[in-house]
Amino acid sequence: MSKEFDRRVTDFFAHYQDRGMKKWAGFFLSDHTARLKQAAAKSQWTAPERTEMTREECDQVLCLAFSRHQPVTVQLKELDANGARPQEIAGFVAGYTEDQIIIGGQAIDLANLRHVELLTGLEGH
Numbered sequence: 001m002s003k004e005f006d007r008r009v010t011d012f013f014a015h016y017q018d019r020g021m022k023k024w025a026g027f028f029l030s031d032h033t034a035r036l037k038q039a040a041a042k043s044q045w046t047a048p049e050r051t052e053m054t055r056e057e058c059d060q061v062l063c064l065a066f067s068r069h070q071p072v073t074v075q076l077k078e079l080d081a082n083g084a085r086p087q088e089i090a091g092f093v094a095g096y097t098e099d100q101i102i103i104g105g106q107a108i109d110l111a112n113l114r115h116v117e118l119l120t121g122l123e124g125h
Helices: 004-017 021-044 054-068
Strands: 072-076 089-091 093-096 100-103 105-109 113-118
Touching: 054 072, 054 093, 054 113, 089 100, 089 105
Parallel strands: none
Antiparallel strands: 072 089, 072 113, 093 100, 100 105
16 A cells, blocks of 8 residues: 555656645735725825924923823824825834934934824823
8 A cells, every 4th residue: 555655646746736826826915905905095094284383392292291101192294295294103202312202113303393292091001
């Protein structure tokens, strides 16, 4: 029986053609399509236009948030390719340098801050 089994295995692999990545294309396509839909939905969202604050006003709010360990939401001065504001950045002030602030693990240039607002009801998280 061992010789018969070996012959069948050898015969099978002699004629077997692996479809390689073709067999995964269906999975990739559905996952890729879902990601594209998520990205499109996210890109259609536009942030509300907030009142532009001075650098000193932004600094005051950031210092208060840092000292109270209170989250903030930040709107940047930059615009996307369509002239819309990108999604606001929200999180805790984790640290800062002379030119940057770290919010939610993201380094942001202080010169790029347009509006900073304290988030209420989320203290200490």
